[in-house]
Ligand SMILES: Cc1cc2nc3c(=O)[nH]c(=O)nc-3n(C[C@H](O)[C@H](O)[C@H](O)COP(=O)(O)O)c2cc1C
């Protein structure tokens with residue numbers, strides 16, 4: 001992989017970290033420096049991971065300090081505790097407290113654990129993956145049932161999207177919910193190995209997970225695997241490679257419906273951390289409860305990281321189907337937000353006129369957008385959307401895994417075209433070149449990393465069309481040269 005250029009306003013690039021696994025049986029792990037909310041600190045054990053540069057647990061100084069009044073998400077409509085119930089940023093809920101909040105859960109190996117009932121509930125719940133692709137969880141799990149091969153379950157807590165912080169919030173504040181879901185999913189698939197994949201430059205996350213593992217019973221061996229905190233490391237085929245002992249690089253898979261495999265033909269199931277947290281609640285409370293939130297087509301709640309031109313950036317748990325405008329209002333959006341980036345750096349821009357859209361995969365698709373892993377970034381009225389897109393494209397070009405020509409050469413070319421346009425140089429020739437590069441790159445990578453960039457840039461050309469015409473005519477707006485308004489979202493939980 002190439003090193004990441006430090007684009008203004010974007011995260012500086014992480015150093016290359018060697019793969020490092022924290023394994024062993026529960027009881028031998030600790031997360032030094034992690035806050036626990038009571039005296040259930042894990043016993044001293046191994047160090048939890050190499051510090052990195054790209055992310056910290058307090059990214060920008062706006063993070064509420066220890067004990068800050070991060071809201072309890074108790075909601076009068078909600079008889080059952082939601083994902084972030086009782087969570088406080090930076091403080092992990094202990095196992096005992098977790099059981100108080102969510103109630104007991106039968107795990108694989110316990111008398112009365114009913115895989116068939118749980119899988120039925122999961123299918124009826126309509127839970128879809130929260131890692132970006134929104135694929136039905138029950139179908140992924142059912143495809144592995146009865147598999148002759150050994151199965152590794154991977155908890156995808158990589159969160160490579162710089163504008164997302166929800167998996168970090170979950171893993172550091174309510175890790176047992178994620179681990180419950182992983183244990184149940186392992187029981188449903190017969191997995192005999194569970195790997196929690198985290199970015200090595202977020203040591204607090206590894207610490208919280210290791211500490212939580214030390215507090216709970218385990219019948220299947222667990223590992224916390226720290227991988228380089230790169231954008232593509234969290235792609236599922238990269239994780240399948242990584243758990244097989246190889247570098248976390250995406251693999252070309254012509255038929256993505258075929259099961260993932262790692263070394264020695266083991267099958268691999270990858271689920272996002274939030275998906276597994278929902279699964280833990282479905283296993284407890286059933287499908288009907290899950291469907292009491294959200295819409296018929298998009299049931300349940302979802303975590304959304306909201307940042308940018310808002311007064312209250314952070315992670316919100318919302319019902320699917322919430323209007324985007326309502327979500328932005330809850331986050332304290334500035335009155336004249338001109339557009340929003342939905343779905344993150346591999347997502348799409350949405351113009352202000354479309355803010356009435358309901359946040360469901362189907363409704364968002366109609367306006368050319370997606371929530372992706374639950375990301376909304378508000379663009380202030382006086383910001384330059386083209387300049388922001390150019391910065392993102394430059395960052396994404398630096399995140400290429402360096403394996404496929406169209407991605408390696410195409411993404412920097414796209415970023416260069418955008419740089420020129422944003423600066424008011426290159427005129428209509430630059431716009432034509434950009435269109436050509438987008439066409440060449442689309443659909444040509446081993447993974448969908450370049451497709452995400454193409455989608456984002458195409459949406460920018462549409463949403464900022466008027467602006468673009470001025471830039472192409474050599475009259476760029478005065479805001480293009482000022483530092484990016486995008487920044488890392490704070491580790492805050494909002495209601
Ligand atoms: C370039 C790229 C990067 C990705 N990074 C992540 C990530 O950091 N975390 C994540 O959960 N999913 C990521 N995904 C999606 C995963 O490949 C996969 O779909 C997901 O983990 C499956 O879990 P789910 O079914 O629970 O959503 C990425 C996909 C692509 C194409």
Ligand code: SF4
Nearest residue numbers: 401403404407445447
């Ligand atoms: S498309 Fe890009 S990121 Fe994906 S595998 Fe190829 S080079 Fe790597």
